[in-house]
Amino acid sequence: MSAAPPRPGPPLWLLAELTYRCPLHCVFCYNPVDFAQQQDELRTEDWLRVLREGRALGAVQCGLSGGEPLLRDDLEVIVAEAARLGYYTNLLTSGVGLTAERAAALKAAGLDHVQLSFQDSTREMNDFLSHTKTFGLKSRVAAIIKDQGWPMVLNVVVHRLNIAHIDRIIAMAHAMGAEYLELANTQYYSWALLNRDQLLPTAAQLREAEAVTAAWRERLGDAMRIFFVAPDYHEGQAKKCVNGWGSMFLTVAPDGTALPCHTAKMLPGLAFPNVREQGLREIWFDSEGFNRYRGTGWMQEPCASCDQREQDLGGCRCQAFLLAQDPAATDPVCRKSPQHARVAEAVARAGAPVAQPLVFRAPENSRRLGAQGTAPA
Numbered sequence: 457m458s459a460a461p462p463r464p465g466p467p468l469w470l471l472a473e474l475t476y477r478c479p480l481h482c483v484f485c486y487n488p489v490d491f492a493q494q495q496d497e498l499r500t501e502d503w504l505r506v507l508r509e510g511r512a513l514g515a516v517q518c519g520l521s522g523g524e525p526l527l528r529d530d531l532e533v534i535v536a537e538a539a540r541l542g543y544y545t546n547l548l549t550s551g552v553g554l555t556a557e558r559a560a561a562l563k564a565a566g567l568d569h570v571q572l573s574f575q576d577s578t579r580e581m582n583d584f585l586s587h588t589k590t591f592g593l594k595s596r597v598a599a600i601i602k603d604q605g606w607p608m609v610l611n612v613v614v615h616r617l618n619i620a621h622i623d624r625i626i627a628m629a630h631a632m633g634a635e636y637l638e639l640a641n642t643q644y645y646s647w648a649l650l651n652r653d654q655l656l657p658t659a660a661q662l663r664e665a666e667a668v669t670a671a672w673r674e675r676l677g678d679a680m681r682i683f684f685v686a687p688d689y690h691e692g693q694a695k696k697c698v699n700g701w702g703s704m705f706l707t708v709a710p711d712g713t714a715l716p717c718h719t720a721k722m723l724p725g726l727a728f729p730n731v732r733e734q735g736l737r738e739i740w741f742d743s744e745g746f747n748r749y750r751g752t753g754w755m756q757e758p759c760a761s762c763d764q765r766e767q768d769l770g771g772c773r774c775q776a777f778l779l780a781q782d783p784a785a786t787d788p789v790c791r792k793s794p795q796h797a798r799v800a801e802a803v804a805r806a807g808a809p810v811a812q813p814l815v816f817r818a819p820e821n822s823r824r825l826g827a828q829g830t831a832p833a
């Protein structure tokens with residue numbers, strides 16, 4: 457008998473995914489594999505209403521992401537409204553489109569913070585992984601961000617193809633004057649799952665990367681804070697995904713679908729509401745999509761009787777679906793999961809030669825793969 461989900465507090469984080477359009481083609485992109493079939497985007501006035509409703513609900517942080525949010529020519533209008541409402545605003549960008557003029561306009565609109573992604577510290581790997589010539593542009597954008605006085609977060613997704621460059625990546629971020637560096641190990645959903653055999657690092661590579669990071673932290677102290685987001689595949693432990701389903705994060709996809717996390721739309725049997733049809737308050741507190749996996753009442757064994765269940769809430773529902781084909785299963789990264797062998801086998805294979813080529817995020821690949829969904833492993 458499952459208990460009613462707990463009444464949540466407000467969503468503190470509102471993530472506005474303004475568009476799935478993006479000029480880059482990252483092999484680990486977290487956008488849906490079928491993004492090319494999802495071209496519908498909310499209008500400016502819809503976003504402004506969503507911002508107002510989110511703030512009235514209690515949201516205090518507003519992330520503006522995509523795709524590439526700078527492809528929306530109403531970004532300044534959206535930022536201005538978010539700032540007027542009192543959000544702390546954060547732009548998550550590849551840098552493409554952030555000219556000095558646009559940066560000045562966003563600063564004037566009240567943007568608080570910019571997170572700039574790099575794919576690597578070398579031009580060759582950065583440009584290869586994104587399938588674009590963007591390394592030079594990103595370097596210029598980093599200077600533009602500093603010129604505007606924004607605190608700068610550099611974000612680098614880490615995987616087998618760049619993990620040996622961690623030392624150079626940290627040195628690059630420090631030289632660019634970043635206040636924060638996020639070394640985010642790849643999460644294996646969407647495009648990253650398609651490329652998992654090429655991207656998953658070995659345990660030895662991870663240990664080395666963590667040691668290099670620790671040495672830099674010691675050297676730099678508070679001059680640059682370095683976050684190393686460890687990969688759950690290698691830890692044998694599930695993570696409290698999005699800090700708990702429907703507990704803190706509210707994502708709005710480009711077409712207005714409201715989600716507890718940006719990948720949850722893949723889960724079968726769940727109807728997620730759309731902000732065009734319902735207000736955020738009703739969506740957050742009352743919708744089936746947000747309530748289904750709140751708390752612990754939905755759990756099956758082994759989670760249901762596990763003494764860790766309040767700490768990790770059974771891990772990630774998308775990962776459970778992708779690896780165990782059951783969104784209510786124990787996250788297979790947990791060594792207590794009956795499907796943990798699938799994760800252990802992938803880790804054991806890491807580093808072995810892979811015959812198939814990388815699949816780049818691209819509209820033609822999206823259209824080809826879209827019918828296959830997210831390709832459960």
Ligand code: SF4
Pocket residue numbers: 478479480481482484485486487522523524550573817
């Ligand atoms: S991960 Fe790369 S391709 Fe995907 S939205 Fe971000 S910059 Fe674009």
Ligand code: SF4
Pocket residue numbers: 694758759760762763764765766768769770771786787790791792793
């Ligand atoms: S069995 Fe479930 S609750 Fe227990 S540690 Fe694993 S994921 Fe967490």
